[in-house]
Amino acid sequence: SYELTQPLSMSVALGQTARITCGGNNIGSKNVHWYQQRAGQAPVLVIYRDSNRPSGIPERFSGSNSGNTATLTISGAQAGDEADYYCQVWDSSTGVFGGGTKLTVL
């Protein structure tokens, strides 16, 4: 089965840039989606199909995908960005989530 690998945790200083990676075999050939989940809340889609932002998501959220790594970039991180972030793809008619990355904003 297809696996997605994310760092367990990372931290970013307030106002700096956070880059959260999602590794998978030839993930560049797949559409990658990213979700933000704040503590005690339902997930929210922040990037879909590699680099598209849903309406209402700030421009400081961006995504890229190439080779074996997809990346979610948060520019000018704010306190409200502190959350768990999950990448997700489809493989062989199966939805697959990464293990999630806990982002701490210092």
Place this chain on the structure above:
Amino acid sequence: EVQLLESGGGLVQPGGSLRLSCAASGFTFSNYAMTWVRQAPGKGLEWVSGFSSSGGTTYYADSVKGRFTVSRDNSKNTVYLQMNSLRAEDTAVYYCAKVVGAGGRPSDAFDIWGQGTVVTVSS
């Protein structure tokens, strides 16, 4: 306002059954594929099932295949998750979510999520 509201969660004994419902509002329900995702306590997200706008195409995670069945009633704007032969490892918050785009295929991103319903499998 686009909204999804899950219900039907609760405490059930191992081997028991439960049916979850997810009522949708604020969008043309019959045009969109839907999905179920769960999250065990303190764990990450796990995809459970996806199904097309008509309900004619359904996909399941290996962990629930043969035990869980999804269905939808487009006349009631509601999706269902019938869960049989429940195990302790099925304990989780269950979310339904709408699939982005009106193409009807389940294999895309999930842009609207409900608040979830808690299922606890324990004796």
